[in-house]
Amino acid sequence: MMNASEKQKLVVIGNGMAGARFVEEMVNLGGQDTYDIAVIGEESCGNYNRILLSGVLSGSHDPNDIFINPLDWYAENNVTLHSGVRAIGIDRKGKMAYGSGGLLLPYDKLVIATGSSAFVPPMDGLYDDDGDFKKGAFVFRTLDDCSAIIKHAEGARRAAVIGGGLLGLEAARGLMNRGLEVDVVHLMGWLMDTQLDSLSGQLLQQSLEELGVQFHLEKLTTAVLGDDRVTGLQFKDGDTLDCDLVVMSAGIRPNVDLARMAGLHVRRGILVNDGLTCRNDQDIYAIGECAEHRSQVYGLVAPLWEQARVLAERLTERNADSAYVGSRISTKLKVMGVELAVAGSKDPLDDDDEVVTYVEPNRNVYKKVIVRDGKVTGAILLGDGLTMPRILQAFDRGEALPENRSELLFPLAADAGPSLNVEDMPDDAQICNCNGVTKGRIIAAVDGGCRSLKAVCDATRAGTGCGSCKMQVQAVLELAADGLVADDPSAHYYVPGIPLTKPELVGAIKAMELRSVSRVFEALAGGREDAGSKHGLASLLRTIWGAEYEDERDARFINDRVHANIQNDGTFSVVPRIYGGVTTPDQLRRIADAAEKYEARMVKITGGQRIDLLGIPKEHLPAVWQEVGMPSGHAYTKAFRTCKTCVGTEFCRFGVGDSTKLGVQIEQRFQGIESPHKMKLAVSGCPRNCAESTTKDVGATAIEGGKWEVYIGGAAGSRVRKGDVLCVTDTHDETLLIMGRFMQYYRENARYLERTYDFVERTGIERLRQILVEDGEGICDRLDQDMQAAVDAYQDPWLEAGDPVHPNQFVTTPAELTAPAAAAR
Amino acid sequence: MVLITKAPDVFAVSDMSSYGTHILGSAAQIPIGEGRRFEIGGMAIAVFRSRQGRVYATQAECPHRAGPLADGLLGGEALVCPLHNFRFDVGTGEPLGNDCPALRTYPVSVNEAGEILVAISGS
Ligand code: SRM
Ligand SMILES: Cc1cc2nc3c(=O)[nH]c(=O)nc-3n(C[C@H](O)[C@H](O)[C@H](O)COP(=O)(O)OP(=O)(O)OC[C@H]3O[C@@H](n4cnc5c(N)ncnc54)[C@H](O)[C@@H]3O)c2cc1C
Ligand code: SF4
Numbered sequence A: 001m002m003n004a005s006e007k008q009k010l011v012v013i014g015n016g017m018a019g020a021r022f023v024e025e026m027v028n029l030g031g032q033d034t035y036d037i038a039v040i041g042e043e044s045c046g047n048y049n050r051i052l053l054s055g056v057l058s059g060s061h062d063p064n065d066i067f068i069n070p071l072d073w074y075a076e077n078n079v080t081l082h083s084g085v086r087a088i089g090i091d092r093k094g095k096m097a098y099g100s101g102g103l104l105l106p107y108d109k110l111v112i113a114t115g116s117s118a119f120v121p122p123m124d125g126l127y128d129d130d131g132d133f134k135k136g137a138f139v140f141r142t143l144d145d146c147s148a149i150i151k152h153a154e155g156a157r158r159a160a161v162i163g164g165g166l167l168g169l170e171a172a173r174g175l176m177n178r179g180l181e182v183d184v185v186h187l188m189g190w191l192m193d194t195q196l197d198s199l200s201g202q203l204l205q206q207s208l209e210e211l212g213v214q215f216h217l218e219k220l221t222t223a224v225l226g227d228d229r230v231t232g233l234q235f236k237d238g239d240t241l242d243c244d245l246v247v248m249s250a251g252i253r254p255n256v257d258l259a260r261m262a263g264l265h266v267r268r269g270i271l272v273n274d275g276l277t278c279r280n281d282q283d284i285y286a287i288g289e290c291a292e293h294r295s296q297v298y299g300l301v302a303p304l305w306e307q308a309r310v311l312a313e314r315l316t317e318r319n320a321d322s323a324y325v326g327s328r329i330s331t332k333l334k335v336m337g338v339e340l341a342v343a344g345s346k347d348p349l350d351d352d353d354e355v356v357t358y359v360e361p362n363r364n365v366y367k368k369v370i371v372r373d374g375k376v377t378g379a380i381l382l383g384d385g386l387t388m389p390r391i392l393q394a395f396d397r398g399e400a401l402p403e404n405r406s407e408l409l410f411p412l413a414a415d416a417g418p419s420l421n422v423e424d425m426p427d428d429a430q431i432c433n434c435n436g437v438t439k440g441r442i443i444a445a446v447d448g449g450c451r452s453l454k455a456v457c458d459a460t461r462a463g464t465g466c467g468s469c470k471m472q473v474q475a476v477l478e479l480a481a482d483g484l485v486a487d488d489p490s491a492h493y494y495v496p497g498i499p500l501t502k503p504e505l506v507g508a509i510k511a512m513e514l515r516s517v518s519r520v521f522e523a524l525a526g527g528r529e530d531a532g533s534k535h536g537l538a539s540l541l542r543t544i545w546g547a548e549y550e551d552e553r554d555a556r557f558i559n560d561r562v563h564a565n566i567q568n569d570g571t572f573s574v575v576p577r578i579y580g581g582v583t584t585p586d587q588l589r590r591i592a593d594a595a596e597k598y599e600a601r602m603v604k605i606t607g608g609q610r611i612d613l614l615g616i617p618k619e620h621l622p623a624v625w626q627e628v629g630m631p632s633g634h635a636y637t638k639a640f641r642t643c644k645t646c647v648g649t650e651f652c653r654f655g656v657g658d659s660t661k662l663g664v665q666i667e668q669r670f671q672g673i674e675s676p677h678k679m680k681l682a683v684s685g686c687p688r689n690c691a692e693s694t695t696k697d698v699g700a701t702a703i704e705g706g707k708w709e710v711y712i713g714g715a716a717g718s719r720v721r722k723g724d725v726l727c728v729t730d731t732h733d734e735t736l737l738i739m740g741r742f743m744q745y746y747r748e749n750a751r752y753l754e755r756t757y758d759f760v761e762r763t764g765i766e767r768l769r770q771i772l773v774e775d776g777e778g779i780c781d782r783l784d785q786d787m788q789a790a791v792d793a794y795q796d797p798w799l800e801a802g803d804p805v806h807p808n809q810f811v812t813t814p815a816e817l818t819a820p821a822a823a824a825r
Numbered sequence B: 001m002v003l004i005t006k007a008p009d010v011f012a013v014s015d016m017s018s019y020g021t022h023i024l025g026s027a028a029q030i031p032i033g034e035g036r037r038f039e040i041g042g043m044a045i046a047v048f049r050s051r052q053g054r055v056y057a058t059q060a061e062c063p064h065r066a067g068p069l070a071d072g073l074l075g076g077e078a079l080v081c082p083l084h085n086f087r088f089d090v091g092t093g094e095p096l097g098n099d100c101p102a103l104r105t106y107p108v109s110v111n112e113a114g115e116i117l118v119a120i121s122g123s
């Protein structure tokens, strides 16, 4: 740690959503080891959640409840806040920021986060003689604006809102809740015209009219009427409207004057590059609504949170190369209780774009998805909350869509999973059935500051079991966080402890020739070892380096140190490999002998067609393995597990393919191959599918004519998914080849702990066919070779029984206690 | 090399034969980065050797559901229980991100001869 005088000075201008979030990220990432942080904020309070001003206006939130970081937070975290001070100048040569009231702050690094202001259209009669708005006229941007509107509304009867965009509608809802009659005046032909197409705009208007709001479209307001207070509006077409309160919500303008005066490059916003650095000054950064990045100025919080995170990672050198590459914005909105989600573009951009729509005017339901290259590039979803999560997720992640688009707009009952309607659930409803986490616990965690799915899961353990409840956890999070949900960037990292995605990490590991887990931590995580990242890295390094991998046993989970699965009492289970589920009397005899001799507490037929000896103490593992004299069945590791088979042509009267033979071949070839998650296979001798091949990671089903259908991405565990047919093969060899090719591609490209059912869905079966069957990327030969190398390198881990890697590998309590109870007292 | 972790929390030892400082034999018995279980008198402790060259000693069983902590995974100062992945600070014993009671920890060091010394005290 440096002492105070060596630290650099970091000054942040603007204490709104972006500025304060950035400071929070800096504090969390240990930024205060290198920086003294000072913030200049014009608003005379701590930092609050601007989004919730709508709630304050409508009366659902108390102003005191919307503070994110009250003044105490700054003091507790050693951040100097100059609140109520307006920054009035930047001296770039002298590296000083000037504030109102004579404040002068030298800086080494300066972050501008001044946000934007409400745009006020030119209108006659808006100002009084002092140059203030006429009594009864307001904008809606700050807490002070909000308080003033509420105060005036008490004596008012009829309100007009100028602007039918999102904010204007929010203001209209608030005023209606306060008992006023509300008229919305909009310049364009339909509501929310930047986000919606005309039909959805009309349907939205219809829903809102049912709630009692009146709309005046295509109206240009030219004057505010009234002598000393607002009494009405005058429009260009000559019409007038009576009102005693008017809220102007006709758009926003980035606050860039300060930057412009300082000579920074400004277009609509302050121009920044992917490092969020100003074009012509490397020590000045801009984030939030005042920044313009790749021609985009964002007006929502999600992108600016990403920006705050990236900038904090850069400045703390937690990841000095972290880059902001722009945000895909999808938004879920509740406009006066009407559910609406929008993402990407609202209209097709060229002729090849496919537009899928469903309209039900009677219920004000509208669903429109724009598809390009099999992926969602835009969506409008009105009046249907159930389809939103999946479509928005597909948009956010760029996932491939089901070929049958109706599956997207109308999720099948079986696929829809548990109800996402968490709103009506009582607080004691159990959401996570593995760890018994209730809706109330999740809400408490969100209230306690968790804002991303990962943070909530870490804090409550919800979703950390089988994971099938994650969608519901996300839904509760969204409900409780009042729109303040963040996408945790670490969710995209391959392992949580190293801020890199899989391709970035693989690139760095290869370039720097990192062959052991500890070297990776040294080189890429500043020497910080992270327990949660160790086995993921071990698995990846083994796949990358094969025989050149420098194995460090402490990076492995206990199961992989002793090649058995730990049980709830600390003993282990032994599952010998039984190729294709076909065994012999001799094997059975040896298993029986071992079970008797070493007192297995239970002998069980597993769901994977083999035999499990349960309750074996660690010390006895080597002896049991030697006694059964069979190789490991890998019932413990993230690797190829089993290949189930049915009897097939050998005995079955319906069999059309030799499923046992192929199953044995498969298992002999791929046994123990490590992968991002486990792989379970099966072969069935006919489409009756007795070995359940269609719901396996990889499966084959014999079809008439001596052919095999090869399925991938099936599941029948915590999720159920029917596999996709990758191709049809003619021979056993061809089947083995194509299966191995897919498995190698999965090993290289899946995220850690991503089962094939998620991987295949994410990548898309069309694309996989193109790459793996048609060789569209020219990598098939390479994949086949790499799989062959992995097969050749395979060694049965149970051979360590006679040759342990450490004398105490299988020892729980080391024997050498030199001086028992050598009390030195 | 003599590295001592934080002083222990005060606790009661039920079996008087475990009181005092004990030599548990050579540190090399514990593979680097792993832990092993030791029995001293009537009690069991888990001793860990980190990759950073430190040693730590904690109670042997996880307060959650008695998981064998010596079989856990060590990363930095975090110890992850093998059964349900609850984490603890291996130096202080404090739970990390769960509300289990803290682990008891014991002062432990490695002497010049490379032997593990652990002090069990009580009140
Ligand atoms: C032994 C066995 C149950 C049995 O008595 O039959 C079993 C036991 C365990 N299964 Fe399983 N699974 C067993 C067949 C299955 C099957 C059926 C199958 O393989 O045909 C499934 C559904 C198919 C699948 O894999 O999805 C299955 C889906 C799971 C899952 C859910 C995976 C998912 O993504 O949906 C888990 C949890 C995980 O992997 O994270 C799991 C995890 C576990 C673990 C390893 C939990 C653990 O980490 O300790 C269980 C070990 C218990 C123990 O104390 O030894 N087990 N498990 C079966 C061993 C089969 C074998 O011979 O290798
Ligand atoms: C009522 C309302 C509802 C909204 N609802 C949503 C929603 O549901 N979802 C969503 O994603 N977004 C919503 N938004 C938009 C969201 O609030 C903004 O995108 C976000 O606040 C922008 O953050 P920022 O830090 O860039 O700007 P701001 O939050 O405006 O912060 C800028 C801060 O800088 C201060 N400042 C400006 N100039 C100076 C200066 N010279 N010196 C010192 N301080 C200065 C300002 O006083 C302000 O406090 C809503 C906005 C409003 C007003
Ligand atoms: S064997 Fe599988 S289903 Fe049964 S308790 Fe264990 S993990 Fe759950």
Ligand code: FES
Binding pocket: B062, B063, B064, B065, B066, B067, B081, B082, B083, B084, B085, B086
């Ligand atoms: S027993 Fe340790 S986490 Fe459950």
